[in-house]
């Protein structure tokens with residue numbers, strides 16, 4: 001498995017870092033088999049696999065449950081667990097207890113938390129040995145306030161994002177995810193920081209990219225952000241399921257090859 005040091009070294013060797021979300025055993029197996037560097041068990045699982053219209057309903061238990069399955073599917077891939085809404089940013093003691101619990105119960109190699117206000121939290125985690133990935137720009141847990149719009153479009157907001165990025169690095173963040181920000185700004189921040197900057201909707205000059213598994217594979221997602229490129233098509237699963245439905249209704253399935261055959265009823269009836 002690539003460890004944190006390897007991943008951080010890749011930035012300095014100018015090798016692009018790849019990250020993809022996974023939420024369960026089969027998706028994790030596929031991401032690992034594809035050779036992707038890192039898995040993010042995103043709280044996007046609330047939308048992609050649990051069917052909520054927002055990430056704010058995702059619980060600590062949801063995150064741990066899904067991450068344990070991911071670890072079984074991808075035991076050799078560096079895995080990051082999202083801290084769900086309400087589990088961080090409330091009070092220093094609670095925040096760190098939640099990070100410790102997610103880290104040790106899930107088996108993930110790092111926790112990720114949204115927002116530039118978390119420098120104390122990042123510092124406290126780092127001090128006791130929990131690696132933290134920071135997430136700035138569009139932070140979906142705050143969508144109730146910001147919506148899902150591109151962030152840092154004004155000069156003040158751009159300067160604030162630069163300040164926050166520097167601050168999370170100084171607090172000890174091991175990596176930074178930048179979501180939905182102008183590409184020139186993301187490029188600047190990537191050069192400014194020593195830690196890897198992973199972009200989603202942040203242009204091509206970040207140190208790496210992350211996308212959501214279900215978006216990349218067109219797997220029953222509702223709407224796609226502009227930054228999504230679809231590389232595969234799992235929606236054709238519906239065609240297969242319709243075919244199954246039809247064959248059972250018409251008595252076409254199961255055929256001989258799928259049937260257990262004995263003469264057991266001869267014996268039962270001759271008794």
Ligand SMILES: Nc1nc(=O)c2c([nH]1)NC[C@@H]1CN(c3ccc(C(=O)N[C@@H](CCC(=O)O)C(=O)O)cc3)CN21
Pocket residue numbers: 043044047048055138140147148149150180212214215221224225226227
């Ligand atoms: N399937 C999925 N993919 C994601 O990338 C994702 C999730 N779910 N859930 C958690 C967050 C939410 N994210 C989102 C959700 C919507 C937009 C979106 O619709 N953006 C619009 C712009 C909207 C606006 O300007 O107001 C776009 O066209 O990109 C972006 C990011 C990213 N994350």
Ligand SMILES: CC(C)C(=O)C(=O)O
Pocket residue numbers: 021040041042043044045082135177179200210212
């Ligand atoms: C979109 C990525 C960065 C994320 O936080 C998630 O999938 O939850």
Ligand SMILES: [Mg+2]
Pocket residue numbers: 042043044082140
């Ligand atoms: Mg997330």
